[in-house]
Amino acid sequence: MRLLLHAVTTADGTExxxxxxxxxxxxxxxxxxxxxxxxxxxEAPVTFGRADLLEHHALVSRLSADHAGVLPARFPTWLADAxxxxxxxxxxxxxxxxxxxxVRERVEIAMTVLWRSLPEHEPPPEAATPGRKYxxxxxxxxSGSDRRRARARQLADETERLVGDDLVDVRxxxxxxxxxxxxxxVLVPRERAENVKVRLARKEPDVRILINGPWPPYTFAxxx
Amino acid sequence: xxxxxxADRLLNRGVVLTGEATISVAGVDLIYLxxxxxxxxxxNLKTSHAAPASRGHDG
Numbered sequence: 365m366r367l368l369l370h371a372v373t374t375a376d377g378t379e380x381x382x383x384x385x386x387x388x389x390x391x392x393x394x395x396x397x398x399x400x401x402x403x404x405x406x407e408a409p410v411t412f413g414r415a416d417l418l419e420h421h422a423l424v425s426r427l428s429a430d431h432a433g434v435l436p437a438r439f440p441t442w443l444a445d446a447x448x449x450x451x452x453x454x455x456x457x458x459x460x461x462x463x464x465x466x467v468r469e470r471v472e473i474a475m476t477v478l479w480r481s482l483p484e485h486e487p488p489p490e491a492a493t494p495g496r497k498y499x500x501x502x503x504x505x506x507s508g509s510d511r512r513r514a515r516a517r518q519l520a521d522e523t524e525r526l527v528g529d530d531l532v533d534v535r536x537x538x539x540x541x542x543x544x545x546x547x548x549x550v551l552v553p554r555e556r557a558e559n560v561k562v563r564l565a566r567k568e569p570d571v572r573i574l575i576n577g578p579w580p581p582y583t584f585a586x587x588x
Numbered sequence: 589x590x591x592x593x594x595a596d597r598l599l600n601r602g603v604v605l606t607g608e609a610t611i612s613v614a615g616v617d618l619i620y621l622x623x624x625x626x627x628x629x630x631x632n633l634k635t636s637h638a639a640p641a642s643r644g645h646d647g
Contacts, residue, residue: 438599586601
């Protein structure tokens with residue numbers, strides 16, 4: 365038997381277990397105000413796919429809706445059996461309780477900001493020697509990159525300003541790839557999530573802003 | 589983008605226990621992945637159909 369962990373929650377809410385992944389049973393292990401939820405497999409599937417990811421997400425979302433606090437588990441996290449899971453809950457009880465308090469009645473809004481165009485390819489600078497031409501070219505590339513990073517940071521600041529008093533916590537990744545200007549996770553009170561989404565969705569001439577969620581607080585469940 | 593953003597969170601974040609870690613999704617190692625790698629990895633998980641999970645809004 366193997367357990368695929370979905371989340372650790374507060375011990376309030378329903379005790380009835382939903383169906384686990386791939387129609388396998390979902391078990392609940394409770395201890396000291398915490399509950400852990402996991403699908404029980406007779407043997408571990410060799411590979412997971414898109415459907416499994418979405419099923420895990422649906423299950424964690426349901427747990428989030430049913431409980432005051434939820435800490436999603438990184439997918440896939442395996443434990444040997446219920447005894448091993450109980451031992452982990454006991455060993456990490458204080459960490460989990462503190463983390464659950466941070467995300468209690470809060471959800472995550474995901475914001476991805478995409479550049480509308482790729483970096484400009486300016487003509488290489490003229491220079492008397494190949495070495496100087498190379499250095500001027502590098503300087504030109506870096507200054508363009510700096511402009512983009514500055515713009516992305518400006519968008520991050522603007523995001524925090526727009527969320528305003530509803531902002532509990534935020535994590536930004538500035539220019540994580542050539543096409544993405546900003547990837548942000550914003551932790552907000554559950555009841556304010558839809559309002560925050562409306563405020564964040566806006567049009568900008570140089571970027572497309574995509575808003576997702578509300579999701580369980582995946583980014584803020586960083587208990588390691 | 590919604591599925592990619594979601595996959596980044598599901599695969600890259602969340603509670604880590606000292607349980608036995610499985611390190612492969614769709615044949616891609618997941619010991620440590622940055623966003624870019626995750627975005628590449630989940631290409632394998634994409635289909636031509638839109639994800640039934642939360643959908644993004646173009647603001």
